[in-house]
Amino acid sequence: MTDTIHTFIEQYGLIAVFVACVAEGETAAILAGFFAHQGVFVPWQAFVAVFLGAFGGDAAFFLCGRRFADRPFVQRLRSRPGFDRAFDLMQRHPALYVIGNRYVYGFRLVGGVAAGMSGIAAPKFIVLNAISAFVWTMLFGGIGYIFGLGAEQIIGDTLHRHQRLLVGLAIGIVVGLAGWYASRHFSRRAATVGDRG
Template structure:
């Protein structure tokens, strides 16, 4: 069974990495870096796949906000917690917003659409998005590569196929758990900010 799974990763892994990085792809990017360390893919190929997925995904979300603002999907997303805060940030600091948005877990889709709804020029967004995607790719692929290096040091030899899969599973569990905790904290903070704003409005009302 492990041989079959490993064969799928070897043959279709880079395509899966690209597709996985179209949205929230931190886990996939780290897995790509890990398998690059294990020589399943070349590291430069992994970086290229992660970069392409990250860049194309955010660009698609931006275009969705720019060209399909009146669709039900965009309207539904605009009602999510954090939308108003994101719109304030992109209005006040557009360059910083585009460069840093992908690093806030749970905000990539929302953030790209907000940027599309704002006055950020398309060429400006694409240029800044390319820089952000490149740095993000190197960071998370590098973390996955280091994870593989550490695992190999612990085992004391090159990892076997089934051991690679176990380490990959561990990476997924760790990253997804951390992302869940961070997302809950951000949502709680956004709700608290909304409650404080509502209280302030009630106090100021005649």
Template sequence: METVRALVEQYGLIAIFTGCVAEGESFAILGGFFVHQEILPLAGVFAATFLGSFLGDSMFFMAGRHFTNHPLVMRLRHKRGFSHAYRLVRRHPNIFVLTNRFIYGLRLVGGVAAGMANIPVARFFVLNALSSVIWSTVFVGLGYFFGLGAETLIGDTLRTHHRLLIGLAIGVAAMIIAAVIAHRMAKKEPREPE
């Protein structure tokens, strides 16, 4: 377990940053849990979640803005949820940019849709930064309070090696729940003809 802890301490922030570039809720929650367990520093986890979230959405926005015919962008444009995201961003661009990352399963296609919707670049970056701060605070906070709850339930038996296992279990559970929700949402929205 000391090897696992050393790996988390050494590479945890990189993994959190990388995970938050895409659909990263479970990585942010896991980061918050490791902050509570004093395995990772709060400032580092917050910076990793904020930067990953901000840069990920910015990349997809710029891809939608400048590379609409690229195969990756074309694949995203044909995914379920894209037409819904595009309609929403056209009707309510500011609200969409602020809330898109909170809707699991729409984040990637939503970034491309925002890039195609003629939102001014400067406005997108400001709204994206604000949304990233809120998102990071919410999900890192959730992970922290999961740690607090686990410690209260388990009490003195929560030792270093248990902390890692509980953290990994929280991360896996968050990914499974998010995947089930995304699958159900995708089944509800019919594909539009190409």
């Protein structure tokens, strides 16, 4: 069973990494770095998949905000908690916001739309988005890569296939739970701020 899962990850894992990094992809980026260290993915391919997903996701949401602001999908994103705050920050500090938006869990989807609806020029957004996506890729992919190294140091040898999967699963669960908690915390905070306003 573990061999089948391992083979599936080897064949389709990079596609899953790309798709996951289009939205909130911290977990996928960390797992990509971990599996790159373990030789499941070719390292440069893993980091490229993370970068393209991160860059492409924000570019797509920017395009939605810029060209399709009246569509139901975008209207739903605009009604999410935190959108008004994101739009206000985007208006006041556009460059800093585009670079830092992806690091605030739960803001990334609404942030891309807010950027698209703002007055920032598309070429400027693309450059800033590329810089931000590159740094984000190196940070979270690097964390996963270091996890891979640390796991080997703890176990004392190259990880076997089933150990790779178990460690990868543990990483995914821990990061996913941390992200869920952070998203819930920031959503409640945004709602509280909105009620006060």
